[in-house]
Amino acid sequence: MFNKEMYSLGSKRSVIRELFEYGKQRAAQYGADSVFDFSLGNPSVAAPDCVNSAIKELVETLDSAALHGYTSAQGDFGVRRTVAEFLNEKYSARYSADNIYMTCGAAAGLAIAIRALCEKGDEFILIAPHFPEYNVFVKAAGGTPITVPFSDDFQIDIESLKNALTPRTKAVIVNSPNNPCGVIYTQKTLAALAEVLSEFEKKFFKPIYIIADEPYRELAYGDADVPFIPSIYADTVLCYSFSKSLSLAGERIGYLAVNPDSQNARDLYLAIMGAGRAMGYVCAPVLFQRVAAKCIAARPKIEEYKVNRDFLYGALSEIGYECVYPDGAFYLFVKAIGSSAEFSEKAKKYGLLIVPADDFAAPGWIRIAYCVDADMIRRSVPLFAQLYNECTQDK
Numbered sequence: 001m002f003n004k005e006m007y008s009l010g011s012k013r014s015v016i017r018e019l020f021e022y023g024k025q026r027a028a029q030y031g032a033d034s035v036f037d038f039s040l041g042n043p044s045v046a047a048p049d050c051v052n053s054a055i056k057e058l059v060e061t062l063d064s065a066a067l068h069g070y071t072s073a074q075g076d077f078g079v080r081r082t083v084a085e086f087l088n089e090k091y092s093a094r095y096s097a098d099n100i101y102m103t104c105g106a107a108a109g110l111a112i113a114i115r116a117l118c119e120k121g122d123e124f125i126l127i128a129p130h131f132p133e134y135n136v137f138v139k140a141a142g143g144t145p146i147t148v149p150f151s152d153d154f155q156i157d158i159e160s161l162k163n164a165l166t167p168r169t170k171a172v173i174v175n176s177p178n179n180p181c182g183v184i185y186t187q188k189t190l191a192a193l194a195e196v197l198s199e200f201e202k203k204f205f206k207p208i209y210i211i212a213d214e215p216y217r218e219l220a221y222g223d224a225d226v227p228f229i230p231s232i233y234a235d236t237v238l239c240y241s242f243s244k245s246l247s248l249a250g251e252r253i254g255y256l257a258v259n260p261d262s263q264n265a266r267d268l269y270l271a272i273m274g275a276g277r278a279m280g281y282v283c284a285p286v287l288f289q290r291v292a293a294k295c296i297a298a299r300p301k302i303e304e305y306k307v308n309r310d311f312l313y314g315a316l317s318e319i320g321y322e323c324v325y326p327d328g329a330f331y332l333f334v335k336a337i338g339s340s341a342e343f344s345e346k347a348k349k350y351g352l353l354i355v356p357a358d359d360f361a362a363p364g365w366i367r368i369a370y371c372v373d374a375d376m377i378r379r380s381v382p383l384f385a386q387l388y389n390e391c392t393q394d395k
């Protein structure tokens with residue numbers, strides 16, 4: 001009666017949703033202070049001031065059609081030109097408005113890029129640990145996701161990746177700074193990846209693309225550098241979002257950028273237009289296209305996340321937890337004691353809502369989103385200590 005795959009996707013239990021429901025019940029029973037919700041990657045830092053001023057200015061100065069009417073399917077020309085000029089100035093690139101496709105966040109950008117590239121039987125390489133939705137987007141496009149395991153330092157395991165390449169490989173999805181582990185892939189790692197992919201292209205006489213999923217590009221701490229992948233490997237489609245950088249997750253705005261120096265760039269852009277059309281992802285929210293253009297150079301107030309990162313990493317490491325030091329994004333990746341599911345279940349008893357990372361292709365690990373109130377983090381530390389004691393006694 002229904003499409004079986006869609007039905008199964010819609011009815012599949014979501015761990016994060018279950019944690020959320022549990023949190024609500026617990027708050028009703030014991031009070032909101034008894035819940036420590038580290039499950040969601042919803043930015044806790046307020047959107048920069050320029051966002052509200054841009055909204056006010058646009059509402060006061062534009063007529064109804066410009067404010068609320070359709071733009072071109074791929075987005076307003078002026079907005080796309082602003083995005084292109086911004087990328088060119090910042091990264092010495094050569095984008096034009098006709099390389100940019102405005103999207104409903106990175107999720108839509110990924111779904112469009114994958115659909116545009118995928119022919120039946122194509123393989124897409126995912127690098128663990130990774131955002132679970134990649135599997136959904138690849139399968140929905142008729143492709144096959146192939147996951148390569150992570151290395152000890154959470155950089156890309158180049159040898160494993162090399163072994164995963166086949167003549168059917170169409171693209172590699174690269175997410176840095178990474179959700180869930182917070183690692184930023186170094187210039188050295190990305191150069192090694194580029195070398196392997198270039199060799200592969202020569203060997204099989206066909207392009208292989210990188211889809212660079214970058215919602216966390218602006219969330220890098222201290223002097224951590226986030227290399228710009230298109231300048232390391234030309235056949236790259238950038239998938240950017242303002243969800244995290246401008247704390248606009250609910251507004252659904254981002255863009256795809258096809259590198260003009262990539263192979264078949266024009267045709268790839270046309271396929272992206274086609275995929276957007278086929279999926280109904282046309283004309284991204286117009287007010288926020290314009291807000292994003294006005295705030296293109298604004299930076300998030302990441303100091304608050306950094307304070308949380310430093311405190312939580314320090315406190316949990318001191319208790320004895322094995323944590324991956326995050327250079328970016330707003331997640332702490334922690335080794336579970338026992339299986340991820342058991343550990344997350346035990347944590348719930350203390351009101352600690354933490355996500356088992358099995359769906360991130362990292363069984364045995366859990367993810368703690370620290371884009372939350374600093375006081376909640378402080379109050380949670382004794383509970384993490386009790387949880388540690390309980391779990392290590394059990395062992």
Ligand code: PLP
Pocket residue numbers: 041104105106107108131175179213215241242243249253254
């Ligand atoms: N990619 C990664 C790695 C993410 O963590 C997320 C959201 O958390 C997305 C894509 C989707 O982001 P958006 O809100 O822009 O659709």
